[in-house]
Amino acid sequence: VLQGCSGRQPSGEKRPVIGVSLLNLSNELIATLDQSMEEKAKQMGVELIVNDAQRSAEKQVQQVESFVAQKVDAIILNPCEVEASSPAVEKALAAGIPIVNVNSETRAAPTAFVGSRDEEAGRIAMEYLAQRLNGKGNVAMMQGFLGQAAQIERDQGARDVLAKNPGMKLIAVQTAEWDRAKAMTLMENWNQSYGSRIDAVFAQNDEMAMGALIALEQAKRKDKVILAGVDAIPDALQAVHDGRLDATVFQDARGQGSAAVATALKILHKEPYEKQLFIPFQLVTKDNVAQFLK
Amino acid sequence: MEKPKIKSWPASLGLPVALAVLVAALSLARPNFLNLANLVNLVRQISINGILAVGVTYVLLTGGVDLSLGSVVALSGVAAACFAHPGQYPAIVPVAIGILAGAACGAANGLVVARGKVAPFIVTLGMMTAARGLALLVSGGRPVSNLAPGFTHIGSGNIAGVPEPILIFFFVALLSRVLLTNMRFGRYVYAVGGNENAALASGVPVRSVKMAAYTLCGALAGLAGVVLASRITTGQPNAGIGYELDAIAAVVIGGTSLNGGVGGVDGTILGALLMGVINNGLDLLNVSSYYQQVVKGLIIVGAVWLDRSKDR
C-alpha cells in the first residue's frame, strides 16, 4: 500500500518526486486520470505522491502546502475550483515548485496546463441536441452539483447554444448532483409534470444521463426524447452502442493524465514544453462509438 | 415537571395534518400531483429512504445513531453487483450478499458500541468512512455495471401492478412494526433506549439488544443498497452520500426521539412520506434549485414545529 519510501534514497540517482492533488478519486473520470498518470510515471521512473482532495478546495490548498513542506520537485494539480484552488497554484509558484494543472483550469496561471474546457462539453452536447431537433423544441437540463466549476461551465456552454437557437426552449432546470439515483427520481418527476412536452434532455454528466435513461425507458418514453450526457463513461458508451443513449461527449482522461506527467518532466528537465495543451472533447454517437469502446 | 422540556411527541395528529395540508396545496397547484401514476411514483421514490429509515428506527430507539447508512448502501450495492453479472448466479445470491455485507457492517458497529462503550456517533462515523473506502476498494473506484436482468428487475419490476421496491418497503415496515410492538425484542429496544440502567437492572440483555438493533439496521441498509443498485442498474461506490441524514430526518420527523425510548415505525413512515411529498412536489412545481433548498428546509422545520405544538 505504502508505495516505496522516501524519494530521497541515499543509493543511486535520486528519482524526481511529483505531488498530485486530485479533485475526487471516487469519480470514475478522475480515477482514470489517476491510473494513466501512475502508468506514465512508472514508465518514466518518477515517484508520485497522490492525494485525494475529495472535492474540497480547502483540502486541496492544504495538500499543496504539504507538498511544499515536503519539498517535492513538481506538483500536478487537478483543481476542484477555478478560483478557490488558485491559492494552491500561487503557493507552489511562490515556493519555486513548478505546477501543472490537469483537466480543468484555475484563475491563477500555473506553469503549464493540460486539459480541456468544460464549456466546450456543454456546447457540444447542446449543439447535438439542437441539430437533432432542428433548432426547435423543449429542452430540460440536469445540473451537476450546484456551484462546482464543471457544473457552472457546462451550464454556460449549453446556455450559449440555447441563446443562439431561439426555437429551443429550456423548460426545466434542476440539479441531480451528478448522481444517478437522484437523476432517475428527477426524470420520473419531470415525466409526471411535463409528460410529453419534453423533447430533449441534457444531463451534465453521464451518471445523470444514465439515470434519466432508465427513468425514460421505464416510462416507455425514450423514443420520444433525445438524451445526451458528458464524460463517455463505459456504461454510457455501451448505452450509445446499444442505441439507448443518443450521445455523450468524450473527454480524454487517459491522454490528459499521461500528457500532464510528461509535461511536468519536461519542465523539470528544462526541456521545451507547451504552456497550454488543450485536449479537445469529442462528440460520441452511434456512428463513432466503436472507436471509443475498448 | 417530571415531563422533560424536550417533548415526547407521541405520534400525534399534527404530522398527518401537516401532510394532508401539503398534499391538498400541491394537488391544487398541480392537478397531476394526485394522479395514480404520480402517487405510485412518489411512494417508489421514498422506498429506499423508507427502508433505511425503518432500519435506523431500531437504532434511534435504543438511544444510538447510525451515520454509516449511506456508505453501507454503497458497499452492499457494490458487493451485490459484483455477483450479479449476467449468467453468473441466480438473483438471490447477490441479494443475499448485499444484505449480509450490510449486516456485517451493522454487527461491527453494534459490537463496538455495546462492548467497547464508544459513543455511537464516533463508531458509525468511523464506519461511514471505512465502508466508503471498502466500497471504493472493492469496485476499484468504478461503477460495477452490466447486471443481469433478474437482478435489475427488483428495482424496476412490478408484482400485481405494484412496483417491487414499494412491496419490499411495505413488507419491511410491517415486519418491523410487529417486531417492535408485539415482540419481546421490541420491548427490550424501548427499555434500553428509555433508561439503560433500569433495563440492565431489570435483567434486559442490554448488549445483545444493541447488537441486534445495529445488525438489523445494517441488514436493512444492505437491502436498500441492493434495491438501489438494482434500480440504477449499477453498483456505485459513491452512491448513498447523505442518505443517513435523510433517513434519520424521516425518523425524527416521525416523532422518534434521538434520546431513545420513544417513537416507532408508524411515525417513520409518515416522516418518509412527508419528505417524499416535499421533494416530489417541489420538482413538480419546478421551483428553482436554489429556492427549493430554502423552501425544503423551512417546510421540514415548520411541519415538525406544528406537530409538536399540537401536544403542548
Next chain:
Amino acid sequence: MEKPKIKSWPASLGLPVALAVLVAALSLARPNFLNLANLVNLVRQISINGILAVGVTYVLLTGGVDLSLGSVVALSGVAAACFAHPGQYPAIVPVAIGILAGAACGAANGLVVARGKVAPFIVTLGMMTAARGLALLVSGGRPVSNLAPGFTHIGSGNIAGVPEPILIFFFVALLSRVLLTNMRFGRYVYAVGGNENAALASGVPVRSVKMAAYTLCGALAGLAGVVLASRITTGQPNAGIGYELDAIAAVVIGGTSLNGGVGGVDGTILGALLMGVINNGLDLLNVSSYYQQVVKGLIIVGAVWLDRSKDR
C-alpha cells in the same frame, strides 16, 4: 452502583497517549513529519475545523447538535466575499458581515430550539438545507471572487511568523475555555446539558443559555467561513460540505458527550489535533485514497476506544 453504564469520560490521559503514539509512529515513518514547517502546516490545516469544533462544543454541551455548520460556513463566506472586493470597504467590514451572517443563522436555530422546542437535529438540518440555498441565491450559484488583498491576507498572512488562522483558532479556543470554565455562563451551559429540569428549577435562564450557545456557535461558524473564504480567495456557495460532521467528530473524540453536560474545549482541541494528524499523516505516507478512508475510520474508532477503556 450509582455509576451509570454509559461512561462520563472526563478528559482522561488516553487521548494524549493515542496522539503521542500516532505522532511517534509517523515521525519514524516519515522524518519530515516533525519538521517545523510541517507542524505549522498541520496546525494551520486544523484551524478551520478547530474553530468550528470549539463553536459546536457549546451546543453539544447544552445537549443539542448543529448540523448546519457547513452550510453556514458557505453562506457567511459568500456574504463576506460580496463585501470584500478591492477598493470597497476595509477588511473589517466583510469580516464583521461574515460573522454576523453566521450569528444570525445560529440565533435562528437557537430560537426555534429554545422557544419552539423542536429537536435540534431537525432544526439544524432544516438550516443546513436553507442556508445552502441562501448561499447559492446570494452568489447566483457562482463563486464570488476578486477579493481585496486586505481580506485574503487573513487566511494566508503571518503575524510574528505564525499563520493568522492559527492565531485566530488559539484566540477562540482560549476565550471559550475561559468562558466555559471560569464564567457563570459556562456553569449554566453545563447545567442545561446535564439536567435541563434541574437547571430550570435552580433558576438558570435555560432558554437564554440555549439561544446564546447556538448564536455563539453560529458566529464562530461565520468566522470559520470568513477564514476559509480568505484562505481560498473566494466565497464558495458549495464550500464546507460535511464540515459539521468533522467538527462534531472532533468534539466527541475529545470526550464531550452528545447528551450534553460533560466535556469541554481542551478535549475538543485534542480531538481536532488527532483528526489533523491522521489526515496529514496519511497524506504524507502516501496511503492510497481508498485505503486511507478505511484506515482513517479505524484509527478514529480505535483512538476513542483506547481513550475510553482507560477509565473503565
Next chain:
Amino acid sequence: MSTVLQLDRISKSFGGILAVDDVSLTVQAGEIHAVTGENGAGKSTLMKIVAGMYRPDAGAVRFTGRRLAMIHQELLTFPDLTVAENICMGHEPSRWGWLDRPAMRREAAGLLARLGVSLNPSARMRHLSFAERQSVEIAKALGGHADLLIMDEPTSALSDREAELLFRIIGDLKQSGVAVIYISHRMAEIFRLADTITVLRDGRHIATRPAAELDEERLIALMVGRSLEPLGGLQKGVPGETVLEVSLPGIQFSLRAGEILGLAGLLGAGRSEAAAAVFGLVPTAGAHIRLAGRAVRIGSPAGALAHGIAMVTEDRKEYGFVPRMSVRENMTLSSLGRFAWGPVIRTRREAAAVEEQIRRFRVRAAGAGQAVRDLSGGNQQKIVIARALLTRPRVLILDEPTRGIDVGAKAEIYALIAGLAREGMAILLISSEMNEILSLSDRILVMREGAVSAELSPGRTTPEEILRYAMPN
C-alpha cells in the same frame, strides 16, 4: 405573623386525572406546615405549582416572600457537576460573571458540615449514593437564603442521625422566620416538627389543623378516610435451609429460606453497594456467592434473575423503571418470558397479571397504560416492587423498599414482606428506618464504613445499640 404564601382554590389535572382539586392553603412566616396524604394525593403536584414548575388550571398562588427553595422528591441534580457546583447552582458567588471557586467550595463545605455530612465539595455528584445526593439537595436549598422552604420527603433515604441534624437546622430556620412546608410519610417526624398539618386526599383538601389537636391515629384516619388495622405483631416465617451465602471484602453473611435479614447502617455505610454486588449490578472483585450450597458467578442482573435473585433498588429513578414506558410494560419487564409465547408477547396474559398487581398494591394510576413517569413517587415505588415480585424470586433484595410509601401502603407492604417470608422467600432488607428493621427482621447486621460491625437479634437489641455499632469511630 405575616403570611408568606397563600394558595387560593388551586386545581390541576393531567389528561383527565384531577391531581389537585380546589385546594386553598395559607402559610405564615416562621411556621412549619406539614402536608400529608396518601400516595398520589397530590402533595408533590401542589408543591410544584407553588414552585412555578406547573401552571395551575385554576386558582391563584400568592407568594409574598423573596425567594423560595424546594427539595424535590425525585432529586433534581447535575450528575456531572461537582457537589459545590450543585449546591451553588443559580446563586454562584461571582463578580461580573467571573466565578469565585474558593468561595463556592467554602459555602458548600459549610452547609454540608451543618448537616453533619462529610462529603468532598469537589466530588462528582454522579459518584454519590442516593442518600448523599439527597443531603446535597438539602444543602442547596438551605444555601439559597429562601424565606419559604419546601421539603418534599427530604429524609426518605436518610437515617435517624442525619435526620436529627436536619430537624435541628429546621428549628433554627423557624426561629429566624423562615416558613417551611414539610412533606413526609414518617408520622414521628411530622409530629415532632409541624405547627400545622394539612391533609390532602384524592387531590382534595380535607383538613388543616394545629398539630397539637391531632394524634397519629386521627391523622391517619383523615388521610385514608377510614381507620387502619393496627400494624401489630407481624407473623413471620420459620427459617428453613440456607439459600444464599455471600462473602465480600469485609462482609460475610448467609440467608435462609423464609428469613428476613435486616441490614442497618448510616448514610454511606456501604449497604447498597453490597446489595448491588450480590445482584451483579456492579462487577465486584472478591465477591463469592453460593446459592443453595453451589458457588455461582453472577455477572449481571440478568444472571442474578436467572438464579432467582431479584432486587428493588434504592435509586428508583435511575435503576428502577423506564420512565416513558407504561405501568404494564414496566411491571413485566423482568419476567417477559412468562408472558410470551416464544418471542411473541401474549398481551392478554400480561394484562391480567398486571391488573392483579395494580389491585394488590392499590396503584393509583389512570390505567395500566399510563407512563410510569406520570405516577406519584410512592406509586412508582409500588411498580418497582411489583416488577421484582413478578419474577417469583427465591431471594429478594429490598433496598429502602418503602421509600416514599404512605402509611397505609407501608403496612400492607410490611404484611406482604412477612407473607413472602412465610412462603419461604429469603429476604435481604436494607432500610434506614429503624422501626422497619426492628419489626420485620429475624436477624440484623449493622454496617459501618463498608464492613459488618455487628450481628444483633431484633428481640434483644435497641435502636441505641444499633446506632452505636453504626457510628464511625
